[in-house]
Amino acid sequence: MALIFKGVREPVKIGYPYDYLIRIFTVAAIWSHRTKIDLRISSINDHKHMQKSLHYEDAAVDFICQHTNGRKNTAAHERLATYLRGQIGPGYDVINETHHVHVEFDGYPRNI
Numbered sequence: 001m002a003l004i005f006k007g008v009r010e011p012v013k014i015g016y017p018y019d020y021l022i023r024i025f026t027v028a029a030i031w032s033h034r035t036k037i038d039l040r041i042s043s044i045n046d047h048k049h050m051q052k053s054l055h056y057e058d059a060a061v062d063f064i065c066q067h068t069n070g071r072k073n074t075a076a077h078e079r080l081a082t083y084l085r086g087q088i089g090p091g092y093d094v095i096n097e098t099h100h101v102h103v104e105f106d107g108y109p110r111n112i
Ligand SMILES: [Zn+2]
Pocket: 055, 060, 061, 062, 102, 103
């Protein structure tokens, strides 16, 4: 199972691979291998997001769970979100946006 970088309308871009960004990939890849569910990374610092979005700071990632045939597996999104919330550590927020899972690092340790 794998992390698949594939944007919705344009290539996925990263301005700088900060450690906190790499941490998101690491934890997501472990989940992907354990569950055997592919994870498509559909956006980082690209596309259009809300003004002041952490996507523009290389600090947010959007994930789409995929079946092996490439179709969306939205039923798995809550499982992914729950795992990330439990494992990724303080300073991150994980939001299940239904059509994707948004993960961002804002540095505020809300969970401790
Ligand atoms: Zn997002």
